[in-house]
Every structure is written in structure tokens, then in C-alpha cells.
Amino acid sequence: MITSEHQSIEIPRSKNPRFVIIGGGFGGIEMAKMLKNKKAQVVLLDRHNYHTFIPLLYQVATAGLEPDSIAEPLRKIIENTKDFYFRMAKVDRINPEEKTVSTAVGDLPYDYLIIATGSKTNYFGNESIYKKAFPLKQITQALDLRSQILQNFEKAVQTKNEDVRQSLMNFVVVGGGPTGVEVSGALGELKKQVLPQDYPELDFDMMNIYLIEGLPRLLSGMSDYAGNKALEYLKRFGVTVQLEKMVKAYDGTEVVFSDDTKLKTQTLIWAAGVKGNIIDGLDEKSIERDRLIVDEYNRVEGYDDIFAVGDIASMKTAKFPKGHPMLAPVAIQQGKHLGENIVRITENKPLKPFTYLDKGYMATVGRKKAVVDLPGGLKLGGFLAWITWMFIHIFYLIGFRNKLVVFSNWVWNYFTYDRGIRLIIRPFDIEKKSQEIND
Amino acid sequence: MITSEHQSIEIPRSKNPRFVIIGGGFGGIEMAKMLKNKKAQVVLLDRHNYHTFIPLLYQVATAGLEPDSIAEPLRKIIENTKDFYFRMAKVDRINPEEKTVSTAVGDLPYDYLIIATGSKTNYFGNESIYKKAFPLKQITQALDLRSQILQNFEKAVQTKNEDVRQSLMNFVVVGGGPTGVEVSGALGELKKQVLPQDYPELDFDMMNIYLIEGLPRLLSGMSDYAGNKALEYLKRFGVTVQLEKMVKAYDGTEVVFSDDTKLKTQTLIWAAGVKGNIIDGLDEKSIERDRLIVDEYNRVEGYDDIFAVGDIASMKTAKFPKGHPMLAPVAIQQGKHLGENIVRITENKPLKPFTYLDKGYMATVGRKKAVVDLPGGLKLGGFLAWITWMFIHIFYLIGFRNKLVVFSNWVWNYFTYDRGIRLIIRPFDIEKKSQEIND
Numbered sequence: 001m002i003t004s005e006h007q008s009i010e011i012p013r014s015k016n017p018r019f020v021i022i023g024g025g026f027g028g029i030e031m032a033k034m035l036k037n038k039k040a041q042v043v044l045l046d047r048h049n050y051h052t053f054i055p056l057l058y059q060v061a062t063a064g065l066e067p068d069s070i071a072e073p074l075r076k077i078i079e080n081t082k083d084f085y086f087r088m089a090k091v092d093r094i095n096p097e098e099k100t101v102s103t104a105v106g107d108l109p110y111d112y113l114i115i116a117t118g119s120k121t122n123y124f125g126n127e128s129i130y131k132k133a134f135p136l137k138q139i140t141q142a143l144d145l146r147s148q149i150l151q152n153f154e155k156a157v158q159t160k161n162e163d164v165r166q167s168l169m170n171f172v173v174v175g176g177g178p179t180g181v182e183v184s185g186a187l188g189e190l191k192k193q194v195l196p197q198d199y200p201e202l203d204f205d206m207m208n209i210y211l212i213e214g215l216p217r218l219l220s221g222m223s224d225y226a227g228n229k230a231l232e233y234l235k236r237f238g239v240t241v242q243l244e245k246m247v248k249a250y251d252g253t254e255v256v257f258s259d260d261t262k263l264k265t266q267t268l269i270w271a272a273g274v275k276g277n278i279i280d281g282l283d284e285k286s287i288e289r290d291r292l293i294v295d296e297y298n299r300v301e302g303y304d305d306i307f308a309v310g311d312i313a314s315m316k317t318a319k320f321p322k323g324h325p326m327l328a329p330v331a332i333q334q335g336k337h338l339g340e341n342i343v344r345i346t347e348n349k350p351l352k353p354f355t356y357l358d359k360g361y362m363a364t365v366g367r368k369k370a371v372v373d374l375p376g377g378l379k380l381g382g383f384l385a386w387i388t389w390m391f392i393h394i395f396y397l398i399g400f401r402n403k404l405v406v407f408s409n410w411v412w413n414y415f416t417y418d419r420g421i422r423l424i425i426r427p428f429d430i431e432k433k434s435q436e437i438n439d
Numbered sequence: 440m441i442t443s444e445h446q447s448i449e450i451p452r453s454k455n456p457r458f459v460i461i462g463g464g465f466g467g468i469e470m471a472k473m474l475k476n477k478k479a480q481v482v483l484l485d486r487h488n489y490h491t492f493i494p495l496l497y498q499v500a501t502a503g504l505e506p507d508s509i510a511e512p513l514r515k516i517i518e519n520t521k522d523f524y525f526r527m528a529k530v531d532r533i534n535p536e537e538k539t540v541s542t543a544v545g546d547l548p549y550d551y552l553i554i555a556t557g558s559k560t561n562y563f564g565n566e567s568i569y570k571k572a573f574p575l576k577q578i579t580q581a582l583d584l585r586s587q588i589l590q591n592f593e594k595a596v597q598t599k600n601e602d603v604r605q606s607l608m609n610f611v612v613v614g615g616g617p618t619g620v621e622v623s624g625a626l627g628e629l630k631k632q633v634l635p636q637d638y639p640e641l642d643f644d645m646m647n648i649y650l651i652e653g654l655p656r657l658l659s660g661m662s663d664y665a666g667n668k669a670l671e672y673l674k675r676f677g678v679t680v681q682l683e684k685m686v687k688a689y690d691g692t693e694v695v696f697s698d699d700t701k702l703k704t705q706t707l708i709w710a711a712g713v714k715g716n717i718i719d720g721l722d723e724k725s726i727e728r729d730r731l732i733v734d735e736y737n738r739v740e741g742y743d744d745i746f747a748v749g750d751i752a753s754m755k756t757a758k759f760p761k762g763h764p765m766l767a768p769v770a771i772q773q774g775k776h777l778g779e780n781i782v783r784i785t786e787n788k789p790l791k792p793f794t795y796l797d798k799g800y801m802a803t804v805g806r807k808k809a810v811v812d813l814p815g816g817l818k819l820g821g822f823l824a825w826i827t828w829m830f831i832h833i834f835y836l837i838g839f840r841n842k843l844v845v846f847s848n849w850v851w852n853y854f855t856y857d858r859g860i861r862l863i864i865r866p867f868d869i870e871k872k873s874q875e876i877n878d
Contacts, residue, residue, distance in 0.1 A: 010599055049593060050862045068505045068860045075637040076857075085640070088593040088863075105597045139864055154488060154527040158544045160449055198514040201524070401851060408847075412840060418515075421507045423489045424527075425578055 007106035009043075014083050016041040019342060020101060020108060022091050022279070023116035024051045024074045026328045027310035027335035029398065031114060032078055034339025039346040041083045043108065045101070047090035049074055052139055053397050055328060056406070058179060060142035062149070062186035063194075063419040067139045069405040072398040091117075094281035096303060101279075112305045112345070114338065115292060119274035119311035119326055132252040133270035136179060147424045148267055149190075153199050154424075167264035169207045172255055174247050175271035176213030177221065178363040181230050183269055184211040185366035188237025193367070193417045209239045210263070214246045214272075219371070221325055222361045226371035229381040233365040247272075274326060276312045288314055291323060296353035298338045309334035315354065328396070329359055364389045367414070446545035448482075453522050455480040458781060459540060459547060461530050461718070462555035463490045463513045465767045466749035466774035468837065470553060473778025475520045478785040482547065484540070485513055486529035491578055492836050494767060495845070497618060499581035501588070501625035502633075502858040506578045508844040511837040530556075533720035535742060540718075551744045551784070553777065554731060558713035558750035558765055571691040572709035575618060586863045587706055588629075592638050593863075606703035608646045611694055613686050614710035615652030616660065617802040620669050622708055623650040624805035627676025632806065632856045648678045649702070653685045653711075658810070660764055661800045665810035668820040672804040686711075713765060715751045727753055730762060735792035737777045748773035754793065767835070768798055803828045806853070 011018075016039050021028050024046035035042050050071040059065040078084045089103035094115075100107045121135040134145045149171075156168040173184045187209045196204045211218075211234060217227040218234075218241065234241055246258035250268045257263070276290040286293055286301045291314035293301040298313060300306040310331030314323030324330040334354060341351045362385065364370040370385035380388060390410060397403050413419060450457075455478050460467050463485035474481045489510040498504040517523045528542035533554075539546045560574035573584045588610075595607040612623045626648045635643045650657075650673060656666040657673075657680065673680055685697040689707045696702070715729040725732055725740045730753035732740040737752060739745040749770030753762030763769040773793060780790045801824065803809040809824040819827060829849060836842050852858060 007599075009597065048863065049589060066505045066507045067864060068862060071862050071864075073637070073861045076861075079636055087597060088590075089597075139862075143864070150488060151527075158448065158526060158528075160446070197518055198512070401857070404847075405844075408843075418840070422512045422515075423507060423510050423578075424487065425506060425582070 009087055009089070009103065009106045009108040011041075011043055011085050011087075011108070014041045016083055017111040017346065018043060018109070019112045019114060020045065020110035021114045021116055022046075022101065023118055023277075023310075024048070024077075025054075025116060025118045025310060026331035027118070027338075028114075028116035029074070029077055030332050030335030031116070031309070031339040031342070032084070034336055035342060036078070036081045036084065038343050040342060041085075042078075043085045043087065043110075044074060044078065045087050045089050045091055045103065045108070046074055047088065048139075049086075049088050050139075051077065051398055053402070054137065055178075055393060056397070057136055057139070057142045058183040058186055060139065060421075061136060061145040061183065062190060063146055063422040064186065064413055065406060065409055066421050067143060069402050069409065070397070071139060072402060077398065091279055094279050094306075096282060096306065099305070110305075112307065112342070114342075115279065115300070115306065115308040115312055116310050116331070116335065117277040117279060117312050118331070120277045121270060122273040122275040123270070124273065126247075126249070128249045128251060129247065129268070129270060132250050133174075133268040135270050136183065137274070143425070145267075145269065146421075149187075150422055150424050152266055153195060153202065157199060157201055163264065165202075166206060167253060168266050169202070170210070170263060170265040171208065171267050171269065172210045172212060172247075172263065172265045173269045173271060174212045175273065176211060176215065176218040176241070176243070177271065177273075178219065179271040180211055180213070180269075181218055181234065181363050181365060183271060184209055184234055184239045184241075185237055185364065185369070188234065188239045189366045190419070191238055194419050198422070207238075209237075211239050211241045212245050212247060212257070213241070213243050214258075216244050218243075219363055221327075222363070222371065223373045223379055225379045225381070226361070226363070226373055229371045230363060230365055233369040233371075233381075236369075237366045274311065276314075276326075278312070282306070289322075297341060297351045298334055298354060307338055309338050317356075320356070324356055327361075330356060332396070333357060362389050362392065448526055448528070448542065448545045448547040450480075450482055450524050450526075450547070453480045455522055456550040456785065457482060457548070458551045458553060459484065459549035460553045460555055461485075461540065462557055462716075462749075463487070463516075464493075464555060464557045464749060465770035466557070466777075467553075467555035468513070468516055469771050469774030470555070470748065470778040470781070471517055471523070473775055474781060475517070475523065477782050479781060480522045480524075481517075481520075482524045482526065482549075483513060483517065484526050484528050484530055484542065484547070486527065487578075488513055488525075488527050489578075490516065490837055492841075493576065494617075494832060495836070496575055496578070496581045497622040497625055499578065499860075500575060500584040500622065501629060502585055502861040503625065503852055504845060504848055505860050506582060508841050508848065509836070510578060511841060516837065530718055533718050533745075535721060535745065538744070549744075551746070551781070553781075554718065554739070554745065554747040554751055555749050555770070555774065556716040556718060556751050557770070559716045560709060561712040561714040562709070563712065565686075565688070567688045567690060568686065568707070568709060571689050572613075572707040574709050575622065576713070582864070584706075584708065585860075588626075589861055589863050591705055592634060592641065596638060596640055602703065605645060606692060607705050608641070609649070609702060609704040610647065610706050610708065611649045611651060611686075611702065611704045612708045612710060613651045614712065615650060615654065615657040615680070615682070616710065616712075617658065618710040619650055619652070619708075620657060620673065620802050620804060622710060623648055623673055623678045623680075624676055624803065624808070627673065627678045628805045629858070630677055633858050637861070646677075648676075650678050650680045651684050651686060651696070652680070652682050653697075655683050657682075658802055660766075661802070661810065662812045662818055664818045664820070665800070665802070665812055668810045669802060669804055672808040672810075672820075675808075676805045713750065715753075715765075717751070721745070728761075736780060736790045737773055737793060746777055748777050756795075759795070763795055766800075769795060771835070772796060801828050801831065 093102040123130040311326040370389040372380040532541040750765040811819040
């Protein structure tokens with residue numbers, strides 16, 4: 001009503017060159033912080049008005065944290081900064097010839113463009129899964145999943161059909177990476193320590209959590225030790241891990257596996273993979289396996305004035321011949337580094353190449369259990385790893401208020417075995433699932 | 440899929456008589472608490488799985504509190520209680536002849552029925568307002584309004600059309616009762632102390648907040664002192680109060696007033712009234728002005744085995760010839776009292792009549808400003824009233840965790856002038872407004 005395709009986003013030009021950042025994820029906001037009050041006009045674009053701390057989304061989905069505490073308003077991050085603008089807008093197209101980006105609210109010219117669009121859920125082209133599975137990449141998706149999980153148990157209490165009850169209490173998690181392991185472990189905690197109090201009428205031996213992984217091990221990005229420990233911990237939380245198995249189809253009530261076995265479930269959680277969130281308009285040659293090829297300065301191949309950081313960027317190095325892993329620490333370091341390089345651009349200094357400082361990998365499995373691979377080969381498991389995991393996540397969470405709220409929630413959940421956030425606030429309807437499902 | 444109209448809700452009969460409570464609001468949960476582990480089988484029905492602390496909804500709508508902190512899972516309230524059941528179900532019909540209630544998930548027989556369905560937004564039959572205005576009676580509605588308010592400012596930054604920008608920054612609140620006063624005051628706080636930091640590009644002199652009231656004064660349920668003070672405080676927060684004025688129509692962009700003046704606004708907040716949430720099936724003679732006529736034992740006229748408490752119940756007394764005011768304290772006291780009477784029923788003792796203990800009335804206007812009428816004629820205004828208001832609301836909030844979270848949020852908001860919760864998490868679309876709008 002108030003916008004048209006041919007409108008432009010009007011932001012007054014300053015004496016500084018304009019840097020347009022697409023995406024307020026880990027890479028985007030690190031860069032934004034580096035560029036505060038520098039000789040650069042910065043315009044940050046995001047389709048949401050907040051930054052999402054994706055590593056804790058699974059705790060929102062499993063009623064452990066409120067969504068507000070893992071998100072930070074983007075305007076707050078850039079408050080009191082000169083020559084810095086935020087626009088809530090989804091970029092539909094990059095026009096490198098005209099040096100503009102196109103959004104639903106108009107076009108915006110740039111001098112330099114930084115693509116920090118991250119990744120989106122990869123359904124590997126499987127339409128049935130795309131339509132019916134629950135992804136876990138956005139806050140709205142985490143809220144949908146939370147409502148679905150809780151609503152399943154309300155329905156399980158009400159039905160007199162044993163088969164239906166079983167399908168409501170079967171949860172299938174696909175993907176044995178950190179997200180899949182963490183969400184399965186959190187479901188295991190709900191089964192063992194939280195839900196039986198709420199639903200004394202239900203037999204929680206009926207609650208089955210299946211974690212499905214195509215490879216012969218869990219956490220393939222981490223050490224064998226971590227993979228084995230995670231498997232052991234998940235078993236203790238009552239999770240059935242099935243390796244070397246994949247999902248072929250899912251119609252919302254029945255999942256068909258690669259070995260043609262079937263299972264009735266109302267809830268398939270899809271954590272099997274992500275792919276770069278490519279925006280149309282760049283030369284095909286700059287794209288490889290849904291990521292943008294960048295040089296050691298995060299410059300996109302074929303363009304002098306376009307950069308990319310984080311999951312969307314593929315920087316091939318000796319250690320990472322296929323590009324860095326699609327993980328938050330890479331995005332954070334690249335965002336910060338590119339921010340410094342942009343300052344160098346504004347000062348006409350030569351750019352410095354990016355090198356990734358490996359700070360290790362970690363995944364939590366549930367109450368008091370996590371696995372950590374530290375750089376240099378040290379490996380942690382169990383309680384110590386869990387404490388490390390919590391400390392690191394609080395440290396990297398954006399916003400002092402969020403740190404306080406998340407920490408308080410964890411202390412509360414730890415001592416009370418309670419989950420305060422178990423409200424069904426989105427009347428769930430599988431057909432009306434968030435429009436943003438694949439964005 | 441798993442339910443049909445002719446199904447029944449199966450709950451095993453115990454040796455105790457069955458009391459079915461419809462509604463987990465203030466009245467319903469007070470009664471539930473009184474009936475824990477008594478000689479009664481209790482079945483609590485609610486269409487949501489949580490209790491909503493409605494007096495603080497306006498703070499959710501204005502980004503001051505997260506929704507989770509003003510709601511409490513109903514199953515948690517009745518945890519570890521014998522012969523007590525919860526079912527998430529909306530009651531569509533009462534069948535007094537068969538002594539059953541009908542829900543979407545089946546019929547449920549009762550021995551005694553307690554109707555605690557509260558009230559719903561009263562649009563006074565105005566279809567245009569019903570379709571386009573924002574009500575404030577449910578958590579989903581508060582979240583919709585929060586998204587709308589924030590989205591207005593994102594759009595105001597983007598538009599180049601001054602008229603559109605003005606209509607985005609005009610907020611019309613209809614109804615000068617506590618909800619209207621409180622939401623206007625909260626909008627005034629956002630205007631003065633919160634939003635200008637987020638939107639340095641906007642001129643906040645353009646943000647107009649109109650509070651429209653049909654009567655010649657505000658807070659007609661309270662003292663003249665309170666009404667005048669509220670008016671004075673609202674002016675200080677930049678709210679334009681217009682008395683003896685009503686709204687005739689609203690098409691989503693323009694509001695038409697009773698004096699045929701017009702105003703462009705994208706946001707009309709409807710707090711002009713509520714009416715009893717009547718369920719079909721009872722004799723028309725027991726209903727008067729959308730409330731159920733009850734005797735001094737909260738027994739519905741014409742029925743020995745049906746009771747009603749709270750907003751839905753109209754108990755005519757010498758002091759309240761039209762029934763008690765539709766306020767939380769009445770519901771709380773009636774719920775508690777009826778709970779005690781039900782225990783008397785199970786013990787074959789005579790019932791005791793209800794008398795309302797007036798604990799006073801209060802409304803907050805914004806930072807450090809509130810009005811309180813205490814019983815006995817004492818009236819408070821300003822900071823002291825504000826402290827009193829906060830203390831009382833924390834005290835009555837259900838759940839220790841919620842008390843902690845709300846208190847912490849208020850301390851945070853007070854000292855930082857910040858609102859942590861300003862996320863647009865429901866992509867707002869006026870056409871897809873919550874289906875529950877009129878329930």
C-alpha cells in the first residue's frame with residue numbers, strides 16, 4: 001500500500017562512502033560494531049528487526065527460553081551511531097551493474113556491498129519434507145515447533161486411539177549435527193524430567209525420540225570422541241539414535257526411511273542441513289554449491305566492491321579446501337575482520353587477509369552433558385564440557401539484558417527441573433506454517 | 440483428524456462428584472486452588488493451556504514484558520493434585536438436560552458445572568471496528584499489537600509520503616477505562632523515552648496518541664480525583680485526551696468519530712468495553728445483558744448444579760444493583776468463595792453467601808504515575824500510587840517465576856529507559872489477524 005517496486009529507499013548521502021550490509025546475523029552485526037562512527041556510511045538491511053542467536057533456538061523450541069531472550073533488536077545494536085542506518089527489508093535482488101540492491105520497499109544504491117545473508121534450511125529438493133517438516137532456523141519456526149510439541153501432548157491425553165497417541169508421542173529428529181543432537185537431548189530432558197509431571201495420565205515410556213543420521217556417526221564435524229560421547233549421552237536421555245539411515249518422504253503423519261521402513265509421527269524435525277542463502281543477481285561463476293566464492297579478503301569472485309562473510313561465503317584455504325565450516329565462530333571472525341578491512345578501505349590502506357582462529361567445537365546434549373573439542377586436540381565431555389558450553393554461549397549472546405535473562409533461566413531450570421515457557425501461543429496449523437519456512 | 444463431534448472426553452469417574460470448571464482465568468484458577476485434594480473430582484477446561492494475567496497485557500503490547508512472564512501453564516497450577524484433570528478444549532455448548540458440555544474434542548458429563556468464562560471484547564455490533572481494530576484481551580492479540588506498533592515505525596522511516604507517515608504515527612485508543620488509560624500512558628512513555636533513540640530519523644512530535652472516551656471523564660469506575668489525575672498525567676506523557684467523543688467507523692486507515700470528524704491512523708486500539716463470554720445452551724431467562732444471573736451462592740438462576748463466577752456472573756446486591764464490576768478482584772474473591780462452598784457441598788454442609796470485600800481500584804498511567812482509590816475514601820496519585828500498583832500486581836501475578844521475571848523487567852526498564860522486548864515476531868497482516876479475535 002505504501003510501497004511500490006519502483007520506489008527507492010531514500011537515505012541521505014554523506015561525505016563517506018556507503019557500505020550496505022545485507023543481514024544482521026553474526027557476521028553482519030560484528031561488522032556493524034566495527035564500523036561504528038568510522039569514515040563510512042553504513043546501511044544495515046534485514047528482513048527482521050532483530051538479530052537471532054541461532055545456537056539457542058532449540059531451547060526456545062523446547063520451552064527452555066523465551067524468544068525475546070535470544071534475540072536483540074538491531075536498532076539497539078547500532079543506537080547512538082553516526083551515519084548508520086537500519087532498514088527492515090528483504091533484499092530480493094542484487095544489481096551489480098547499477099550498484100543497487102532491490103527490496104520490496106525500493107532500491108538502494110551502494111558503494112560497497114557486504115552479503116551476510118547466512119544460510120537457510122536445506123531440504124535437498126524434497127518437496128514433501130519441505131511442506132510438512134519442522135525446520136529450526138528462525139524464531140517463528142522455533143515457536144511453531146514449541147506449540148506443536150506441547151499440543152501433541154494435549155492431544156495425546158484426549159485421544160482414545162492408541163495408534164494416534166503413539167504417533168503424537170513419536171518425535172523424529174533428522175540430522176546428527178549439533179542442532180539435531182541438541183534438540184534430541186532437550187526432548188530427552190523433557191521426557192525424563194519435565195513432562196511427566198504435567199501429564200500424569202500419559203505413559204512416558206511411549207514417548208520415543210528418534211535421531212536419524214545418514215553417516216555412520218554423530219557430530220561428523222567434531223572428533224570421534226565427541227561423536228561417541230554424544231551417542232552415549234543421548235542413549236541415557238532415552239533417545240534412539242539410528243545411524244546410516246535417511247528420510248525419503250514425510251506426509252505429516254508417516255515418515256518413510258531410506259531402508260523403506262516406516263514410522264508414524266506427527267512431528268518431524270528437520271536439522272539435516274543448511275545451504276547458503278543466495279540472492280539473485282550475481283554472476284553464476286561466483287557461486288559454488290550455494291555459496292559465494294570469496295578471496296582471502298572476503299571479496300566475492302569477479303567483483304571489486306562486493307564482499308561476503310559467514311555461511312554464505314566460501315573461502316578456500318589449505319586447511320579448508322571446500323571453504324570454512326558454516327558455523328557462528330567463522331561468521332563472527334570474518335565479520336570482525338572485514339569490518340577492520342573496510343576501515344582500511346576508507347583510510348586507503350592495503351587489506352589484510354583473513355585467517356581463521358579455531359577456538360574449538362562444541363555441542364550440548366542435555367542436562368549436565370556436553371562435548372567440547374578444544375583446539376590442540378584436548379577433548380572434554382560431561383559436566384565440565386556442559387559448564388564450558390554454557391559459559392561460551394552466555395559470553396557470545398548479544399546484549400547484557402539477554403545474558404542476564406538466559407543465565408537466570410538456566411539456573412532456574414537447573415534447580416527446579418521446570419520449564420517456565422510451555423505456552424501454546426501460536427494456534428498451530430500445519431497448513432498455515434510460517435510463510436518464511438524456506439527463507 | 441483425531442476427533443469427531445460424537446466423541447466424548449474420557450475421564451475415569453472416581454468416588455467423588457465431578458465438578459467441571461470452564462475457564463482458567465482469575466475465577467477458575469482460584470477455585471482450582473481451593474479444590475486441590477478435596478472430596479471432588481475436578482476437570483478444568485480452557486481453550487488455552489495457560490492462564491493469562493490480563494491486567495498486564497498492555498505491557499506485552501507495548502514491548503515492556505515478554506508474553507511468557509504474564510502467563511502460567513494451567514497444568515503447572517494443578518500439578519501433583521489428586522483427581523484433578525485439565526483438558527485444552529473450547530466449550531461450544533452446555534447441555535443442562537443431559538448434564539454435559541460439548542467441545543470440539545467431545546462431550547464431557549458433569550455433576551456440577553462452574554462457568555468462569557470471563558468476558559470478551561465488546562464491539563457493540565460495529566462490524567468495521569471488529570474487523571480492523573486491535574483488541575487487547577488475549578496474549579496473541581497483545582503480540583499482534585506489539586508487532587503493529589513497531590512495524591509502523593519501520594514503515595514510517597521508509598515512506599516518503601508525509602501523510603502516510605503521519606497515519607503510521609497516529610495511535611487512537613478508544614475507551615477511557617483502566618486498559619485505555621494504561622495503554623495510552625505506555626505509548627506516551629514509548630514516545631518520550633524509548634522510541635526516539637531507536638528512530639533518530641523520525642520526528643517524534645509527529646507521534647500522536649489520542650485517547651477517546653464517550654463519557655465526560657476518564658476512569659468512570661473510580662473517583663473524580665483519580666479521573667482528573669489520570670487526565671493530568673496523560674497530558675504530561677503527551678497523550679491527547681478527547682472526552683464525550685465516540686468512534687463510528689474504522690476502515691483500517693481512517694477513523695470516523697461521532698462528531699463526523701475524521702483522522703487517518705493505521706492503528707486503532709479498541710478498549711471501549713467488554714461483555715460476558717456467554718456459551719450457548721442455557722435458558723435465556725438466566726441471561727441478562729450478556730451475563731449470567733446468579734444468586735448469592737453464585738448459582739445460576741434456574742439451575743441447582745450450575746454456578747458462575749467473575750465477569751460472566753451478575754450477582755445483584757444492594758451495593759451493586761446491576762451486579763459487581765467486571766474486575767479481577769471480584770473474580771478472584773468469587774472463585775475462592777465458590778471453591779469453599781463446593782467443599783461444603785461435598786461435606787453436605789450449608790452454603791455461605793458471597794460478600795465482596797472492596798480492596799480499592801487502581802490504574803497506572805506510565806513511568807512513576809498511577810492513581811489508586813483505597814476503600815474508605817483514601818486516594819493516592821503519582822509515585823506512591825505507582826509503587827502501590829506495582830506491588831499489588833506482582834503480588835497477584837501467578838507463579839513465583841513470573842513474579843521474579845516481571846519485577847526484574849520493571850527494574851531494568853526503570854533504570855535503563857529501555858524496552859528489551861521490541862521484536863516483530865508475528866509478521867503482521869491485518870487480514871490474517873488472529874482467528875481468536877472475538878472469542
